Amino acid sequence: MNFTNTLAIAIKAIFTNKVRSALTMLGVIIGVSSVVMLISLGKGLEAFVVQSFEDLGSNNIYITPGNLFSEEGGFSSIQNSALRAKSFSFDKTDVKELRRLRQYVEKVAYYNAQSDTIRFLTNTKQTSIIGSNADYNQVLITSLNKGRWFTNSEDENGERVVVLGHEVADELFGKVDPLSKKVRIGAVTFTVVGVAEKKGGGFGGPSFDNVIYIPFETLSRIYNTNDIMDMTVKSRGDIEIADAITAVEANMLKRYKDDEFSAYDQTEILNVIQDILSMITITLGGIAAISLLVGGIGIMNIMLVSVTERTKEIGLRKALGATPNQILIQFLIEAAFLSILGGVIGLGLAFVGSLAVQPIFPAKVTIESVLLAFGVSTAVGLIFGAAPASRASRLSPIEALRYE
Amino acid sequence: MKKKANKMANSQPVLKLDNVCKSYQLGTQLIRALECIDFTINEGEFVAVIGPSGSGKSTFLQVASMLAEPSQGKIFLKGQDVTSYNEVQRARLRNQEIGFIFQQFNLLARTSALDNVALPLVYAGVEMSERHQRAESLLKKVGLGDRLKNKPNELSGGQQQRVAIARALINDPSIIFADEPTGNLDSKTNKEVMGLLQQLHKDGRTIILVTHELNLAKTAQRIITLRDGQLLAEYKPPYKFKD
Numbered sequence: 001m002n003f004t005n006t007l008a009i010a011i012k013a014i015f016t017n018k019v020r021s022a023l024t025m026l027g028v029i030i031g032v033s034s035v036v037m038l039i040s041l042g043k044g045l046e047a048f049v050v051q052s053f054e055d056l057g058s059n060n061i062y063i064t065p066g067n068l069f070s071e072e073g074g075f076s077s078i079q080n081s082a083l084r085a086k087s088f089s090f091d092k093t094d095v096k097e098l099r100r101l102r103q104y105v106e107k108v109a110y111y112n113a114q115s116d117t118i119r120f121l122t123n124t125k126q127t128s129i130i131g132s133n134a135d136y137n138q139v140l141i142t143s144l145n146k147g148r149w150f151t152n153s154e155d156e157n158g159e160r161v162v163v164l165g166h167e168v169a170d171e172l173f174g175k176v177d178p179l180s181k182k183v184r185i186g187a188v189t190f191t192v193v194g195v196a197e198k199k200g201g202g203f204g205g206p207s208f209d210n211v212i213y214i215p216f217e218t219l220s221r222i223y224n225t226n227d228i229m230d231m232t233v234k235s236r237g238d239i240e241i242a243d244a245i246t247a248v249e250a251n252m253l254k255r256y257k258d259d260e261f262s263a264y265d266q267t268e269i270l271n272v273i274q275d276i277l278s279m280i281t282i283t284l285g286g287i288a289a290i291s292l293l294v295g296g297i298g299i300m301n302i303m304l305v306s307v308t309e310r311t312k313e314i315g316l317r318k319a320l321g322a323t324p325n326q327i328l329i330q331f332l333i334e335a336a337f338l339s340i341l342g343g344v345i346g347l348g349l350a351f352v353g354s355l356a357v358q359p360i361f362p363a364k365v366t367i368e369s370v371l372l373a374f375g376v377s378t379a380v381g382l383i384f385g386a387a388p389a390s391r392a393s394r395l396s397p398i399e400a401l402r403y404e
Numbered sequence: 405m406k407k408k409a410n411k412m413a414n415s416q417p418v419l420k421l422d423n424v425c426k427s428y429q430l431g432t433q434l435i436r437a438l439e440c441i442d443f444t445i446n447e448g449e450f451v452a453v454i455g456p457s458g459s460g461k462s463t464f465l466q467v468a469s470m471l472a473e474p475s476q477g478k479i480f481l482k483g484q485d486v487t488s489y490n491e492v493q494r495a496r497l498r499n500q501e502i503g504f505i506f507q508q509f510n511l512l513a514r515t516s517a518l519d520n521v522a523l524p525l526v527y528a529g530v531e532m533s534e535r536h537q538r539a540e541s542l543l544k545k546v547g548l549g550d551r552l553k554n555k556p557n558e559l560s561g562g563q564q565q566r567v568a569i570a571r572a573l574i575n576d577p578s579i580i581f582a583d584e585p586t587g588n589l590d591s592k593t594n595k596e597v598m599g600l601l602q603q604l605h606k607d608g609r610t611i612i613l614v615t616h617e618l619n620l621a622k623t624a625q626r627i628i629t630l631r632d633g634q635l636l637a638e639y640k641p642p643y644k645f646k647d
Binding site: 325 | 466472475495498501504506510512515527
């Protein structure tokens with residue numbers, strides 16, 4: 001008996017009990033769709049994060065106070081990094097020193113941040129204020145929707161000009177054009193010179209659009225601080241970024257201890273984030289796999305019932321010439337077919353589900369998750385079908401024929 | 405289909421049981437279902453095995469048809485010693501050399517008459533088109549040419565048994581075992597089925613009929629009687645029986 005015949009017998013047996021087969025497959029359908037869906041959400045999130053980092057520019061070196069990375073890889077503990085970050089900040093001497101590394105450094109962006117209320121006529125909004133230098137938008141690529149960024153001289157002179165984040169502009173001005181309008185930040189009046197492009201939210205976290213940008217010097221004067229919270233160095237395009245990081249670190253080490261600052265590029269932080277997201281994806285997939293296990297047990301249960309119900313049929317087939325192996329393969333194919341069909345349907349559901357959530361979440365069905373689902377559902381069928389199939393193959397034809 | 409003259413009934417032995425016994429363990433008790441018996445059936449012969457319930461008829465059929473292994477003795481099929489055949493070899497032997505007709509028909513429910521008849525050919529590795537062609541031809545021969553697509557529950561008892569007979573013939577077996585083939589039939593269909601068996605015998609088929617009905621057994625060329633697992637006597641026509 002060839003495989004096609006065995007497959008045909010198995011399919012016929014499955015379609016003989018349509019409702020039962022459908023209910024049996026349900027466990028695998030739910031299991032596979034959950035695994036694929038969660039993996040696709042995880043992968044989509046990972047891809048989104050990678051893209052977001054790439055959008056920031058690939059030649060950037062980020063310098064932050066405190067030791068961001070632990071010795072073992074990954075981020076250092078929150079307490080450790082937060083304490084360091086609180087104890088240390090940078091100042092304009094650091095900017096000056098870094099700018100001297102002309103061989104490696106093209107531009108240096110820096111900022112300090114405060115929080116305050118911004119007002120236009122009767123409209124008010126609590127917002128984050130980024131006080132940055134003029135190079136900030138070129139290094140960290142903050143595209144403008146309208147108007148312009150502030151200039152070097154506006155920064156140096158501490159002029160009261162502001163670039164509004166998209167959300168701030170929207171809420172304060174509505175349909176009115178904000179350019180050249182006067183707003184009050186705290187007690188000080190500013191002129192709007194630009195509006196940033198919409199950046200979107202951060203997966204339910206604070207919006208990147210509820211922010212305003214003013215010159216660093218202006219912020220220093222109003223809030224009476226010269227501290228720099230973070231610096232970003234744009235390295236020259238003609239040198240290796242690793243060499244630039246080494247140079248920047250050597251420069252910083254002249255003024256700070258090793259654990260008082262971190263200098264890293266996006267790949268370093270991206271690797272850590274990817275590791276974390278992969279762990280989350282695996283964990284979620286693992287939890288979903290439990291339902292696949294339950295689905296497999298369902299298949300085994302039904303196959304055992306099926307073997308008992310069809311004992312006489314098995315006896316007849318054996319009497320008419322079926323070998324134990326042919327019976328074993330018939331029932332194994334039946335279990336595997338149920339499971340694979342469930343897997344394919346589950347995969348289809350996961351695909352549709354991923355498409356459905358794409359407007360709000362960057363889900364992405366990968367070929368790996370498809371192969372995984374297909375492989376796992378086949379394995380589930382074969383593993384959980386093995387015991388019932390083996391039982392069927394070992395039945396004595398005489399006993400089986402006598403079975404009522 | 406084999407076309408052999410009935411006169412060949414005394415030619416080559418098809419099946420030979422040489423001092424064959426069958427016993428099995430039931431808890432701590434050893435049940436001797438078949439005492440050591442000798443039995444031979446020649447090509448084209450029609451033999452009936454009769455006896456009351458518990459006489460060992462079923463055990464005889466199971467051992468002789470390769471469904472069960474003997475505890476002792478030797479079995480020869482067409483001169484070949486098949487006693488020590490393993491499970492796979494026995495399955496192939498049943499498929500190629502033996503045809504079964506059961507009391508309960510044993511047809512696959514939800515499967516057409518055509519596919520039921522063709523079932524042994526599936527395990528013989530025959531292509532589907534040939535399977536259907538041969539099954540159709542046999543169903544026509546047993547008078548069911550118009551019921552090819554009908555499922556067992558759409559057929560009468562007599563028709564179902566005729567499907568089973570066609571199935572028994574599909575692989576052109578050396579020997580046909582009919583186990584109480586009319587046990588589930590009324591008197592009219594009983595006659596039809598027995599008529600069919602006699603026709604097969606006339607066509608040169610070797611048949612072993614297991615029954616507890618003396619009247620049916622009398623249609624055979626030879627009758628052997630079993631009691632308590634022992635071969636009690638052997639009769640040839642004209643039959644004269646004591647109680």
